[in-house]
Amino acid sequence: MRLATIRTPGGTRAARVDPITGDATLLEGSSLRAVLDQPGWRHSIPTIEGPVLASDDVRFAPVVPDPDKIICVGVNYRAHIEEMGREIPAHPTYFAKYRRALIGAYDSIRLPDSDVSTMIDWEGELAIVIGQPARNASPSEAAAAIAGFCVLNDVSARDWQRRTIQFLAGKTFEAMTPVGPWITTSDEVGVSPSLDIRTEVDGVTKQSSNTSDLVFGxxxxxxxxxxIITLDPGDIIATGTPSGVGFARSPQEFLGPGSTVSVIIDTLGSVRNICEAS
Amino acid sequence: MRLATIRTPGGTRAARVDPITGDATLLEGSSLRAVLDQPGWRHSIPTIEGPVLASDDVRFAPVVPDPDKIICVGVNYRAHIEEMGREIPAHPTYFAKYRRALIGAYDSIRLPDSDVSTMIDWEGELAIVIGQPARNASPSEAAAAIAGFCVLNDVSARDWQRRTIQFLAGKTFEAMTPVGPWITTSDEVGVSPSLDIRTEVDGVTKQSSNTSDLVFGxxxxxxxxxxIITLDPGDIIATGTPSGVGFARSPQEFLGPGSTVSVIIDTLGSVRNICEAS
Incomplete structure (x- = not known):
């Protein structure tokens, strides 16, 4: 099952997206978060009926536009760890984003002014979306808490990320993090999917890996x-990026006005975004 | 003017707190965030009338229980930077907390199980609360965006903070960050207050400084x-802690079950919390 948040003339709405036609059945709630907050959603939502929007009219908002938390994992693909010159870590590295960083799967990335940042880089990632609360979870409880997965591009301002010892500033620029287009629920892809993941910039492949290369699944x-904390329905967890980011290339490469960047994950779909000067 | 979020039998409510009697006038909205979201709040709220709760019956929730963002500044007092062996930074260091970390000014701090963390430390801090949106703000716009100030204890799990290169994990443990009890609005204390700040553990002073020692005000x-991002009404920004944390002492000191920790800021009030085993 594919679940999303879409834009309608009356505001955003949760929706179930038909995997064949792309048509969207509107659900109750202005955000997918409201659906995932209903304890029985895995059973009730597959067959629920509602108004249908034809695929041509579907406009994707961030998959959860109003998550309680956006948590990002850094240094989590073996090959990316090697390219950044780091050791395989003993524990996951976490940092945050805020809600205002998120954009829809096909929205424009709003580049900062060039006097603010000129080092905007891509990071294609598999994202987890939480479907039930989890606190001090056992492995089976953790698995059950995963609603499904989607695609995220953790677009990063490298100058701000490295301005201090903490990544946050470079990771939460307004309207630069596409996430979506929908979640594919875990009953279809499992909770430890092995999926090809690829990032393209202007049609050229820059990152190509498989989610089975994650150090921490x-x-x-x-x-x-x-x-650490209770995870809540709708929370988004970005799991880290594989090798091939622009910052680690020689010479370095960054996104600029007019760049088109896509992240494609097998089975889950893709986000594709044009960079616009602000 | 003092503004808070308090607990009532019907749920949390925004409130104006009388500085002499401590009585609370209930305002519309379940959170102070709803008040700060009204553009004219600085003019309308001082004289608005509503049901009054006697001071003995006032129970403080986190000053804003549902902020869009909680942003923390690290390494920002000159003397603390020296105690941690760091250089005076050129830019502020930012990290995050999530909403579930917050507790009220006099709530218990819920210590993690000892197999999770045994290095729980205090960090008394001045916190900013935002009162109107700010994006690419000039200095005068930034000043106008500050609703006021309150007290925050950035209680930290040092083992988790230092487990990786990013602080977040050690900074956002559930129900460990008291914030409040109220904000004192900027018309009373200005936007660059020079206030004595002190942290006491079981009655012994551990941190003692003045907010004028902040590197970044x-x-x-x-x-x-x-x-980086639009600041929104109700956002909480913790400005960093002075020297005297337990981790930097010799021998090191940490909080345990039964410890009482207080942070007192001149004019603004104090938070006082007992640590309880979970």
Whole structure:
């Protein structure tokens, strides 16, 4: 099942997206978060009926536009760790984003003014969306808490990320993080999916890996985070990026006005975004 | 003017707190965030009437229980930077907390199980609360965006903070960050207050400084953050802690079950919390 948040003339709405036609059945709630907050959603939502929007009219908002938390995992693909010159870590590295960083799967990325940042880089990622609360979770509880997965581009301002020892500033620029287009629920892809992931810039492949190269998989991450804090339905967890980011290239490469960047994950779909000067 | 969020039998409510009697006038909205979201609040709220709760019956929730963002500044007092062996930074260091970390000014701090963390430390801090949106703010716009100030204890799990290169994990443990009890609005204390700040553990002073020792003051911080992302009414920004944390002592000191920790800021009030085993 594919679940999303879409834009309608009356505001955003949760929706179930038909995997064949792309048509969207509108659900109750202005955000997918409201659906995932209903304990029985896995059973009730597949067959629920509602107004249908034809695929041509579907406009994707961020998959959850109003998550309680956006948690990002850094240094989590073996090959990316090697390219950044780091050791394989003993624990997941976490940092945050705020809600205002999120954009829809096909929205424009709003580049900062050039006097603010000129080092805007891509990071294609598999994202987990939480479907039930998790606190001090066992492995099976962590698995059950995963609603499904989607695609996220953790677009980063490298100058701000490295301005201090903490990544946050470079990771939460307004309207630069596409997420979506929909979640594919875990009953279809499992909770530890092995999926090809690829990032393209202007049609050229820059990152190409498989989510099986993750050092810490989705269940590990959810279990570990749940020792710190309760995870809530709608929380988004970006699991880290594979090798091939622009910052680590020689010479370095960055996104500029007019760049088109796509992240494609097998089975889950893709986000594709044009960079616009602000 | 003192503004808070308090607990009532019907749920949390925004309130104006009388500085002499401590009585609370109930305002519309379940959170102070709803009040700060009204553009004219600085003019309308001082004289608005409503049901009054006697001071003995006032129970403080987190000053804003549902902020869009909680942003923390690290390494920002000159003397604390020296105790941690760091250089005076050129830019503010930012990290995050999530909503579930917050507790009221006099709530218990819920210690993690000892197999999760045994290095729980205090960090008394001045916190900014935002009162109007700010994006790419000028200094005067940044000043105008500050609703006021309150007290925050950035209680930290040092083992988790230092488990990786990113602080977040050690900074956002559930129900460990008291904030409040109220904000004192900027018309009373200005936007760059020079106030004595003190942290006491079981009655012994552990931190003692003045907010004038901040490397980056409130206006600097708001202006800088607004280049990254829009600040919203109700956002909480913790400005960093002075020297005297337990981790930097010799021998090191940490909080345990039964410890009482207080942070007192001249004019603004105090938070006082007992640590309880979970």
């Amino acid at each position: 989705p269940v590990d991450i959810v279990q570990d985070l749940s020792r | 409130p206006v600097d911080i708001v202006q800088d953050l607004s280049r």
